[in-house]
Amino acid sequence: MFDEYGFPGAEGSGHAEQTLEMFVYCSRAAEGVDDAEVGRIITFSQARNVARGITGVLVFGSGVFFQWVEGPPAEVEILIADLHRDTRHFDIVTLDRGIEKRERLYPNWEMELVEAEDIRAVLQDALDSAEDENNAAALKRILAHIDSAPLPLLGRG
Ligand SMILES: Cc1cc2nc3c(=O)[nH]c(=O)nc-3n(C[C@H](O)[C@H](O)[C@H](O)COP(=O)(O)O)c2cc1C
Numbered sequence: 001m002f003d004e005y006g007f008p009g010a011e012g013s014g015h016a017e018q019t020l021e022m023f024v025y026c027s028r029a030a031e032g033v034d035d036a037e038v039g040r041i042i043t044f045s046q047a048r049n050v051a052r053g054i055t056g057v058l059v060f061g062s063g064v065f066f067q068w069v070e071g072p073p074a075e076v077e078i079l080i081a082d083l084h085r086d087t088r089h090f091d092i093v094t095l096d097r098g099i100e101k102r103e104r105l106y107p108n109w110e111m112e113l114v115e116a117e118d119i120r121a122v123l124q125d126a127l128d129s130a131e132d133e134n135n136a137a138a139l140k141r142i143l144a145h146i147d148s149a150p151l152p153l154l155g156r157g
Contacts, residue, residue, distance in 0.1 A: 020070050054072075
């Protein structure tokens with residue numbers, strides 16, 4: 001599905017090791033950003049991410065976003081700059097970021113919207129099926145972060 005540079009192609013599969021940049025962050029939704037606006041973000045993102053070889057998950061709950069993005073480093077860096085300019089969210093906190101040769105965690109998700117109460121299970125599933133040591137290590141760090149600061153609490157105040 002994706003070639004060794006992370007782009008979709010005829011050869012290879014989504015499970016092959018690729019040079020990928022991972023960017024994981026949380027942020028607070030701006031005033032007026034509701035489920036309908038999040039729906040528009042998802043529709044836009046799915047169309048654009050597929051063209052850029054980017055996959056991942058977006059969680060929205062209690063006014064807080066949590067997003068896992070993975071893809072070719074050059075494309076992910078453009079997206080990171082776009083995200084920092086986007087006024088629909090603020091207080092972006094990077095939880096994990098790195099360039100590694102590894103498998104995609106979410107090879108079939110152009111950007112999947114996941115309910116906040118399900119994020120722990122989604123990450124735990126990914127950890128349980130992760131064969132890649134770097135992925136497993138990153139997931140353990142993120143699960144520890146979620147357990148130390150539950151997402152609904154991050155959204156208050
Ligand atoms: C929480 C959140 C997640 C987003 N995720 C993506 C994404 O996965 N892919 C994407 O292309 N744009 C995403 N966007 C939209 C970008 O921030 C930006 O608006 C979009 O890339 C268009 O940027 P441009 O108009 O400056 O080119 C997201 C926005 C928000 C607020």
